[in-house]
Amino acid sequence: MTEKDTETGVPDTPSQPSTIPDPPPPPDGGVQAWTQAVMGHLVCFNTWGYIASFGVFQAYYQSELGVSPSAISWVGSVQIFLIFFIGTFSGRALDAGFFYHVYYAGVFLQLLGVFMTSLATRYWQLFLAQGICTGLGSGLQFCPVMGIVATYFSSRRVFALAFGLVGSGTGGMLFPGLVKSLISSIGFGWTVRVLGFVMVATSIPATLLLRPRLPPRRSGPLVDWVAFKEPTYILFIVGMFFNFWGLYFAFYYVGAFGRNVLGLTYSDSDTLIIVTNGAGIVGRLIPAYLADRYFGPLNTIIPLTIGASIMMFCWAAVDSSAGLYVFAVLYGIFSNGVQGLWPSTLSSLTPDLTKTGTRIGMGFTIVSFACLTGPPLGGALIARSHGYIGAQVWGGLSFFLGASILVAARVLKTGTEIKAKI
DSSP: OOHHHHHHTOOOOTTSOTTSOOOOOOOOSSHHHHHHHHHHHHHHHHTHHHHTTHHHHHHHHHHHHOOOHHHHHHHHHHHHHHHHHTHHHHHHHHHTTOHHHHHHHHHHHHHHHHHHHTTOOSHHHHIIIIIIIHHHHHHHHHHHHHHHHHHTOSTTHHHHHHHHHTHHHHHHHHHHHHHHHHHHHHHHHHHHHHHHHHHHHHHHHHHHHOOOOSOOOOSSOSSOGGGGGOHHHHHHHHHHHHHHHHHHHHHHHHHHHHHHTTOOOHHHHHHHHHHHHHHHHHHHHHHHHHIIIIIOHHHHHHHHHHHHHHHHHHHTTOOSHHHHHHHHHHHHHHHHHHHHHHHHHHHHTOOOGGGHHHHHHHHHHHHHHHHHHHHHHHHHHHHHHTSSHHHHHHHHHHHHHHHHHHHHHHHHHHTTOTTOOO
16 A cells, blocks of 8 residues: 555555555535535435325325324335335445446336325235335435435535435425325325326436446445444444434324324324424524534534424423424424434544445444334324323433433543534
């Protein structure tokens, strides 16, 4: 390894022979870099925006299929589980140079799942189409695209990734809005097909313009086991596991709470979901800007997690529609801030850019099990206690435990120095 190679900080490993030149530094801006961020926004619009809209489907399926809330939650939870779980595989595929293969397969599976959902009339059909097929398609797209965006930025990486993830908010407003406006006039099937046509239109530019920047790292393990020797990385993943365990419960059940407890109409309950997702645009961009400019992503995500915990506890005291809308806005800001900063923080804990996809994917896969079990567990707590208080307290405690572990990770990394940016 040459002296120049040592200065770049890229380790000399068997998976990176010295005969391969080091990749150039990230452009950290410019037309091509921000184009990737915009395309990342469109991918998140189609994947997370659709998934974040599951609350409107939760309400519709409960009224039309006669299936328990917990059972219906499994459809949405499987989507989130798969979008994270296969991150280890799709992220490693990015590093190995197979981005286009997994991305195109992901677009195909997602669209197939959406259009098959429009034909479904039974629970098992919805589970296969909306849960498994759409979840697989989303997972094959999301992690590799976030990995690509991360490699184009250095000092602006947190904001660029958050800008991409804002697609969850824009999609999370548009898709429920379309369902709310169309389902009563054209029916469930054609409403879902309209969502599919929107995804087709937004997938075309992303398919044409996404470009991997780094040369492929063909060899190397599927899992970067060295990461599990880094206590900060381990604690961060464990803390985020508990955060995501309780995070999506409110997204799925805030509408049902409004109808069942406060007597809101179906239309008003859909509006709550739109408000929660819309507030996420603020919750993702402003914390990302502050993290980039002043504090660092790990320092910023901790107070957001504490805020989400407080809001989950406060939800138990909501007894009016005005209070529920206030909760929806504040929880949307805090919870979306946590979601928006978590890939950025993972990326910041990965010093070797050639392993970005692999290590982000590893974190996604571990957290996927929290996303799989969280909303169904919340639904089971609702059914067991014949009310929401038990699930609300569980969600608040889950966030609180997650925040405590993130504090431990931060202290382990920087000590007690308050002004350390990380």
